[in-house]
Amino acid sequence: MPTPSWQDYAELAVKRLASSGAEYGDIRIVHSTTHTIRGEDRRIASIRDSEDTGFGVRVLYHGAWGFAASSILSLEEVPRVVELAVEIAKGSASIATEKVRLAPEPVHRERVVTLVRIDPFTVPLGRKTELVLETMDRLHQQAGVVRSSAGLWMRRDRKLFASTEGSRLDFDLLASSGECTATAVHDGRFASRSFNTPHLRQGYELIEEADLPAQAPRVAREAVEKVQAPAVSAGGYDLVLDPEHLSLTMHESCGHPSELDRALGYEANYAGTSFLTTDTRGTFRYGSPQVTLVADNTEPGTLAATGYDDDGVACQKWDIVRDGVFVGYCTNREVAPKIGETRSSGSNRADSWGSVPIVRIANIGLEPGAATLDQLIAGVERGIYIEGHGSYSIDQRRYNFQFGGDAFWLIEHGRRTHMLRDVIYHGITPEFWNRCDGVADRSHRQRYGFITCGKGQPGQSGWMSHPASHARFRDIQVIRGEGRS
Numbered sequence: 001m002p003t004p005s006w007q008d009y010a011e012l013a014v015k016r017l018a019s020s021g022a023e024y025g026d027i028r029i030v031h032s033t034t035h036t037i038r039g040e041d042r043r044i045a046s047i048r049d050s051e052d053t054g055f056g057v058r059v060l061y062h063g064a065w066g067f068a069a070s071s072i073l074s075l076e077e078v079p080r081v082v083e084l085a086v087e088i089a090k091g092s093a094s095i096a097t098e099k100v101r102l103a104p105e106p107v108h109r110e111r112v113v114t115l116v117r118i119d120p121f122t123v124p125l126g127r128k129t130e131l132v133l134e135t136m137d138r139l140h141q142q143a144g145v146v147r148s149s150a151g152l153w154m155r156r157d158r159k160l161f162a163s164t165e166g167s168r169l170d171f172d173l174l175a176s177s178g179e180c181t182a183t184a185v186h187d188g189r190f191a192s193r194s195f196n197t198p199h200l201r202q203g204y205e206l207i208e209e210a211d212l213p214a215q216a217p218r219v220a221r222e223a224v225e226k227v228q229a230p231a232v233s234a235g236g237y238d239l240v241l242d243p244e245h246l247s248l249t250m251h252e253s254c255g256h257p258s259e260l261d262r263a264l265g266y267e268a269n270y271a272g273t274s275f276l277t278t279d280t281r282g283t284f285r286y287g288s289p290q291v292t293l294v295a296d297n298t299e300p301g302t303l304a305a306t307g308y309d310d311d312g313v314a315c316q317k318w319d320i321v322r323d324g325v326f327v328g329y330c331t332n333r334e335v336a337p338k339i340g341e342t343r344s345s346g347s348n349r350a351d352s353w354g355s356v357p358i359v360r361i362a363n364i365g366l367e368p369g370a371a372t373l374d375q376l377i378a379g380v381e382r383g384i385y386i387e388g389h390g391s392y393s394i395d396q397r398r399y400n401f402q403f404g405g406d407a408f409w410l411i412e413h414g415r416r417t418h419m420l421r422d423v424i425y426h427g428i429t430p431e432f433w434n435r436c437d438g439v440a441d442r443s444h445r446q447r448y449g450f451i452t453c454g455k456g457q458p459g460q461s462g463w464m465s466h467p468a469s470h471a472r473f474r475d476i477q478v479i480r481g482e483g484r485s
Contacts, residue, residue: 004075006029006073006160007160008075009027009029009055009073009075009078010027010029010160010162010168011162012075012078012079013025013027013055013057013078013079013081013082013162014026014027014162014163014164016078016079016082016083017057017059017082017086017164018164020059020061020082020083020086021061022059022060022061022086022089022164023060023061023062023063024058024059024060024102024163024164024165025057025058025059025060025082025085025163025164026057026058026161026162026163026164026167026312027055027056027057027058027078027082027160027161027162027163028055028056028159028160028161028310028350028353029054029055029073029159029160029353030052030053030054030055030056030157030158030159030352030353031051031052031053031157031158031159032050032051032052032053032155032156032157032158032352033049033050033051033121033155033156034048034049034050034051034153034154034155035048035049035120035121035152035153035154035155036048036151036152036153036154037128037129037132037151037152038132038149038150038151039129039132039133039135039136039148039149039150039151040136040147040148040149041136041147041148041149042133042136042137042140042148043133044129044132044133047125047129052071052352052353053071053073053353054069054070054071054072054073054352054353054354055069055070055073055078055081055353056068056069056350056353056354056355056356057069057081057082057085058085058356058357059082059085059086059088059089060089060100060102061086061089061090061092061093062089062090062093062096062099063093063096063098063099063100063101064089064090064092064093064096064099064100065089065092065100065356066084066085066086066087066088066089066090066091066092067085067088067356068081068082068084068085068088069081069353069354071353071354100334101334101337102333102334102337103333103334103336103337103341103342103343103344104342104343105165105167105311105312105313105314105333105343105344106314107165107166107167108167108168108169108308108312108314109166109167109168109169110169110170110307110308111169111170111171111172112169112170112171112172112173112306112307112308113171113172113173114172114173114174114175114201114202114203115300116174116202116203116204116205117203117205118203118204118205118208119174119203119204120152120154120174120176120203120204120207121154121156123204128152131152131178131207131212131213132150132151132152132212134213135150135180135212135213135215135216136148136149136150136180136216138213138216138217138220139180139182139216139219139220140220141217141220142182142184142217142220142221142223142224143224144184144185144186144223144224144227145182145183145184145220145223145224146183146184146185146190147182147183147192148180148181148182148183149180149181150178150179150180150181150212151178151179151180152176152177152178152207153176153177153178153199154174154175154176154177154204155174155175155176156172156173156174157171157172157173158171158172158173159171159173161308161310161312163312165312167312169307169308169312171306171307171308173201173306174201174202174203175199175200175201175202175303175451175463176197176199176200176202176203176204176206176207177196177197177198177199177200177206177207178196178197178206178207178210178212179194179195179196179197179212180194180195180212180215180216180219181193181194181195181219182194182216182219182220182223183223184220184223184224184226184227185227186224186227186228189227190227191223191226191227191421192223192226192406193219193220193222193223193226193406193407194219194388194406195210195212195215195216195218195219196244196388196448197210198244198446198447198448198449198465199303199448199449199450199451199463199465200301200302200303200447200449200465201300201301201302201303201305202301222407222419225418225419226407226408226419226421227421229408229418229419229420229421230418230420230421231420231421231422231480231482232384232408232420232421232422232423232478232480233480234477234478234479234480235477235478236475236476236477236478237382237383237384237425237475237476237478238380238381238382238383238384238411238472238473238474238475238476239383239384239385239386239425239472239473239476239478240373240376240377240380240383240384240385240386240411240470240471240472240473241386241470241471241472241473242385242386242387242388242446242470243444243445243446243447243448243467243468243469243470244387244388244389244406244446244448245386245387245388245389245403245405245406246366246466246468246470246471247389247448247449247450247465247466247468248389248392248403248466249403250293250364250365250366250466250468251361251364251449251450251453251464251466252392252394252398252401252403253394253398253401253429253432253433254286254293254320254321254364254429254433255330255361255362255364255464255466256271256272256274256361256398256455257274257275257276257397257398257429258274258276258295258320258326258328258329258330258361258364259274259329259330259347259359259360259361259455260278260329260330260331260335260336260338260339260359261332261335261358261359262274262359263276263277263278263329264278264335264338266335267455268396269457270455270456270457271396271454271455271456272395272396272397272398273396273397274397274398275397275398275399275429275430276326276329276398278339280326281326281327281328281329281339282325282326282327283325283326284325284326284430285324285325285326285430285434286321286324286325286326286429286430286433286434287321287324287430287433287434287436288324288433288434288435288436288437289323289324290324290369290436290437290438290439290471291321291323291324291366291433291436291439292319292321292322292323292324292366292367293319293320293321293364293365293366293367294317294318294319294320294364294365294367295316295317295318295319295320295328295330295345295347295362295363295364296317296362296363296365297309297315297316297317297346297347297362297363298315298316298317299363299447299465299467301447301465302363302447302449302464302465302467303363303449303450303451303463303464303465304347304349304360304361304362304363304463304464304465305363305465306349308346309332309344309346309347309348309349309357310348310349310350310357311332311333311344311346311348311357313332313333313343313344313345313346313348314346315346316345316346318345320362320364321433324433324434328345329345330345330347330359330360330361330362330364331344331345331347331359332344332345332347332348332357332358332359333348334348335359345362347359347360347361347362348360349462349463350460351460351461351462352460355456355458355460356456358455358456358460360453360455360462360464361453361462361464362464363449363464363465363466363467364464364466365447365465365466365467365468366439366466366467366468366469366471367439368439368440368441368442368444368445368469369438369439369440369441369469369471370441371438371439371440371441372440372441372443372444373440373444373470375438375440376438376440376470376471376472377411377414377415377416378414378415379414379438379472380411380414380472381412381413381414382411382412383410383411384408384409384410384411384420384423384425384478385408385409385411385416386405386407386408386423386425387405387406387407387408388405388406388407389405389406390403390404390405390406391403391404391424391481392404398429399428399429400426400427400428400429401426401427401428401429401432402424402425402426402427402479402481403424403425403426404423404424404481405423407419408420408421408423422480422481422482423478423480423481424478424479424480424481425476425477425478425479426477426478426479427476427477432473432476435473435474435475435476436471436472436473437472437473437474438471438472439469439470439471439472440469440470440471441469442469443469444469444470445467445468445469446467446468446469447465447466447467448465448466448467448468449463449464449465449466450462450463450464450466451463
């Protein structure tokens with residue numbers, strides 16, 4: 001007897017689901033492969049390869065969900081897991097006070113493949129370890145650098161989605177990234193400076209084009225300058241923020257509050273709710289007229305551009321904030337009808353076969369303006385230019401926040417001068433975004449994002465990109481946060 005294919009397992013599950021009396025059901029079969037190389041202080045500290053395979057079944061029975069999953073893929077296990085999911089859904093239906101109604105979606109049958117020039121899993125291990133070692137060697141050529149690290153990361157997800165509605169979706173998704181960090185010491189104090197490629201759905205060409213060894217001398221030099229820099233003096237400053245830094249600011253202060261399940265209170269017991277409640281859509285001034293935030297899960301290379309989400313909904317593009325006004329949410333098929341939407345935005349994703357899909361942040365990006373970076377800086381009398389990610393905190397409603405960064409430069413009379421350290425700025429989300437008075441043009445746009453966005457119980461890690469150009473914000477309060485930035 002020939003070995004059953006994934007398609008055979010999926011058809012078996014769908015047939016059992018269709019005969020169960022459920023109004024909807026689906027199966028996701030997933031095989032994930034991850035490869036990482038980590039270097040520390042001129043040596044290879046770890047090389048890790050991991051594989052993970054399994055399947056998850058969702059059932060909607062009389063308006064209530066059931067879910068079950070297994071790492072055993074067999075003709076005996078698939079029916080057992082389907083029956084368990086149905087049983088759980090029936091139990092949920094017996095106590096549910098509100099029935100789930102799914103927004104309609106056309107049937108889709110497609111194969112989605114990440115287009116890459118160099119498959120990172122075919123690159124010889126020696127070639128990758130040499131890159132990591134060379135990068136660290138160059139970091140240590142700078143006097144004052146006492147620690148170094150460098151690393152490469154790559155992931156492939158093969159997935160099959162099948163639903164009782166008739167959708168059949170086959171995925172082969174790839175993503176890659178690389179990074180390096182130098183740590184310097186001065187007068188008993190340590191400071192680090194990093195360079196990171198974005199995490200993107202690209203192949204090894206992303207790492208080669210970034211050229212980590214070529215970045216290393218600048219990273220090391222700036223680590224030494226940073227540790228010797230004066231601490232910031234508290235007060236009001238104009239801020240010019242780079243795209244990598246903005247990705248975190250947007251993620252926390254717009255991405256999470258624009259998840260509709262948060263706005264409806266579904267996340268109140270864990271990661272918070274949202275100040276962007278449903279009565280604010282279309283009227284609330286989130287930012288200045290220079291602020292337009294667009295969710296785009298169709299842009300090739302971005303992390304959430306997977307063709308379809310885990311509801312089998314086609315990825316889309318829509319506005320979150322248009323000309324400063326909040327206008328749209330990230331939704332799935334379950335919550336979209338609750339605000340009168342006739343279709344999901346395609347933002348339902350799970351981090352593995354064993355996780356229930358939930359509403360996740362889309363690829364939300366800040367639309368470019370018309371300025372250059374030099375023009376943004378030239379318009380600042382007293383300010384700070386900030387690059388990269390640092391410490392942060394934000395309240396459960398995503399309203400009050402504070403952010404650090406990876407590197408800071410004082411701006412005086414329209415010119416970037418020397419580095420600073422220990423910079424933390426704080427504010428209230430809509431007040432902060434209403435103080436944005438300039439965004440750089442498309443030539444400055446970069447696409448940074450995250451593969452560790454936490455949400456849900458049990459917790460899941462979401463993936464999304466946040467493209468942006470540099471942006472300027474007026475009169476933002478800065479405090480000294482020693483050891484935190």
